[in-house]
Amino acid sequence: MxxxxxxxxxxxxxxxxxxxxxxxxxxxxxxxxxxxxxxxxxxxxxxxxxxxxxxxxxxxxxxxxxxxxxxxxxxxxxxxxxxxxxxxxxxxxxxxxxxxxxxxxxxxxxxxxxxxxxxxxxxxxxxxxxxxxxxxxxxxxxxxxxAQLERRLVLVVDAANVVGSRPDGWWRDRAAAAVRLRDRLGALVHIDVPGSHIPVPDADDWCWRPRVLLVVEGRAAGIEPHEDVEVVAARTDGDTAIVDETRRVRTQRPRDHVVVVTADRELRERVRGEGADVLGPSTLLHLLDSQVR
Structure with a gap:
């Protein structure tokens, strides 16, 4: 041979x-x-x-x-x-x-x-x-x-909160800033390098490729989805949409691990009440900066 x-x-x-x-x-x-x-x-x-x-x-x-x-x-x-x-x-x-x-x-x-x-x-x-x-x-x-067959990682991203966490001129064009974040998040579904991922409880030896939900509102609500990122336009306010999406995922697939990315204290407590974990914008942006290619 x-x-x-x-x-x-x-x-x-x-x-x-x-x-x-x-x-x-x-x-x-x-x-x-x-x-x-x-x-x-x-x-x-x-x-x-x-x-x-x-x-x-x-x-x-x-x-x-x-x-x-x-x-x-x-x-x-x-x-x-x-x-x-x-x-x-x-x-x-x-x-x-x-x-x-x-x-x-x-x-x-x-x-x-x-x-x-x-x-x-x-x-x-x-x-x-x-x-x-x-x-x-x-x-x-x-x-x-x-033990991991039926588990998925779902990342729900508070677009306005993450974009607003860095003073890079995002306020000049909020929709364009949301598009840049959307495109960067798309790289998360191609990670397979240990240590460059978002950990999942009881499965930290796995490198997870998340399903990404980007929740947008206001002027950014009209942006298109990415091939690897789902875009959810808030019908009222972004916080309510994020809680609703978290609840929907947890109801449809209880074994999925949901992580919400936001620095908003009240929102963090609300999604924890729905069974989600939380991640700060700086942690996500550091991951995108240093690990994602």
Missing amino acids: LLGDGDGFVRCACGHRHWGLYGAAGLLLSDPDRGVLLQRRAWWTHHGGTWALPGGAIRSGESPAQAATREAEEEAAIDPAAVRVTATSTEEHVTWRYTTVLATVGAQVRPKEVSRETAELRWVAPDDVPALRLHRDFAAAWPRLR
Whole structure:
């Protein structure tokens, strides 16, 4: 077999052989109606005959999310455009690392075996996964992965409060300032670098890509949504819209972790009453300044 960029075994400090010169990544794709997508490895592969995630070696210069979605396309014919990455989690083995890429289906996907490495693909209900003959490492990680399957991070941003926290001339054109913030927030959904993310309780070892809701009011209420940012125009005042959005998300998906970005003390207490956490504008802007590329 002709080896490609990144292909090859590494014997790491833990004493095991791992595939991937630059590490490896797997796609944990979930569908609310079908379960999680698992791959049974061909008999001749490393740990052949066991079930695990579609995935493989990371190429040089490739992010774990890019590697996982590329491998899923090569092995299971899954269009990367139909995959919505929500979080990544990396297991460090001193001299090697494996990243699980958590994702949901953003469009209809019909997986099929298109690689010699894939013996079978199957949607499996999460509760039924332990009954399969699992890859050793996947079996050990499954309880931790299972706990995050239905969780998402939702970031609700008080646009007026965040824009107003820096004296950069925003008052000359409030709508343009809101557009600049909107475009910068779009980069948050492409983060997969540990330490450059907004933490989620009980899952701080995951790097979350949030669903971003930007709440605007007044002169900024007419701005258009971004590809990766939803824009919510307040019908009355911004504070009420933020509380309403927080309540709506918490009602529809109780397991989602909602973080509201605002420095307004009264609003912070109101959204905490709805089950949300809060983040100051300076913390968000520092993240955008120093971590987001």
